[in-house]
Amino acid sequence: MINKNFSLLFIASVISTLGASMTYISLYWNYFEQTTVVSLTLLTTVTFLSGFIFSLFLSPFCDKYKPKNMMIFTMVMRTIILIIFGIGMLFLDIHIYFMIFMMVLLVALESLYDPSSVKIITNIVKKEEYTTANSWITILDRIGVLFGMLLGGIVIISLNLGTILLIEAGAFLIGVIILLQLKEKSAADDNKKEIERENYYLMWKEGIAYIIKTKWLIGVLLVAIAANLAITPSVTLLIPYTSEVLQGDSIHYSIIQISSILGSILMAYIISKIKLKLLVQSFLVAAILQSCIIMLLSMNSNILITIILIFLLGCFVALFNVPFVTLLQRHVPNYLLGRVRGGMIALSTGLSSLGYALSGIFTVQMGIRLTIFIYGLVGFIIIFSLVLFKPFSSISITNNQEKTVETDDKLFVQDKS
Incomplete structure (x- = not known):
């Protein structure tokens, strides 16, 4: 392996x-x-x-x-x-x-x-x-x-x-x-920078400042927040959705949950085989498709269709997560990677948690179906709007397999072969 x-x-x-x-x-x-x-x-x-x-x-x-x-x-x-x-x-x-x-x-x-x-x-x-x-x-x-x-x-x-x-x-x-038994290697420059940064506050401040000042990282963060917001109903409302909308029981709920896990496993396996290169595009498409799946769920009342939709949602979550992590590994300096990873996770989950707290209140006021649709729609609008602003155009990478040409309007990836 x-x-x-x-x-x-x-x-x-x-x-x-x-x-x-x-x-x-x-x-x-x-x-x-x-x-x-x-x-x-x-x-x-x-x-x-x-x-x-x-x-x-x-x-x-x-x-x-x-x-x-x-x-x-x-x-x-x-x-x-x-x-x-x-x-x-x-x-x-x-x-x-x-x-x-x-x-x-x-x-x-x-x-x-x-x-x-x-x-x-x-x-x-x-x-x-x-x-x-x-x-x-x-x-x-x-x-x-x-x-x-x-x-x-x-x-x-x-x-x-x-x-x-x-x-x-x-x-x-x-x-x-x-x-x-594991042997790791690390770059000399990164080790030097790690040794020099002994003050906790300065290290923490440097990590947060890097996120705030890096345009494409802010774009990734905002998309992650919107994506987490969009799929909130699949986390907080899936049990009442299964019971009240689908008229199902705990067995149906378990099957739906397992379908999501299987979807993630399948998509991750496919990504590992095709060696995904279009990371930014895949990340954005996955976020948009997650929102679409949530909106479709709000219009559905069939258990079989729900299982299929949640399976696809699991696929798109994996298609979102793998590029997310890979983008950080490829474009964030190694001596900052731990802080950036921790900060991105904290900020994206922390800010989107508001949606978790409000989902129950919205359900009481508007019902499960409308609440689910609104979450999916809001997530879709935010992500689509972010795509129009092109926050990822600042990413530039050149390696043995890809050559990146950056313009004011968009990012083109050209295969050298």
């Missing part, structure tokens, strides 16, 4: 993703059984907001230290945390509310792990293979979520939460052992 180092990264990520997904499902189910719906919502909110805050403010550390070292550190810390809470759940009387504290700690570590895992690819994979590598990581993530959810639902029946936490701790420990 590309090379030995990427294979090691892939295997370590598979193990950790499976364990994390299994624990996620088990924890939320256990928490729900012992508390109330309001408390479960609180856990979800705290987890989401923690991710936003940590991604925004911890990302400088991802550029200060080598990606491999940061990834190993986070996995070791997650192992220790899971062992402590796992033993506590088995032998001590730890209240379930302490799980919120554990989740916050794990989210903080994940906010360090994610930018580092994106950055390490630039050190172990050739530039022309970034897209393929990101596609396989997307496949891994979706498969891990799918099987993790299935395993989580199974093990929670026969095992208590403490045992499940210890199993995940073991998975992270195996991941650490595998990552230790």
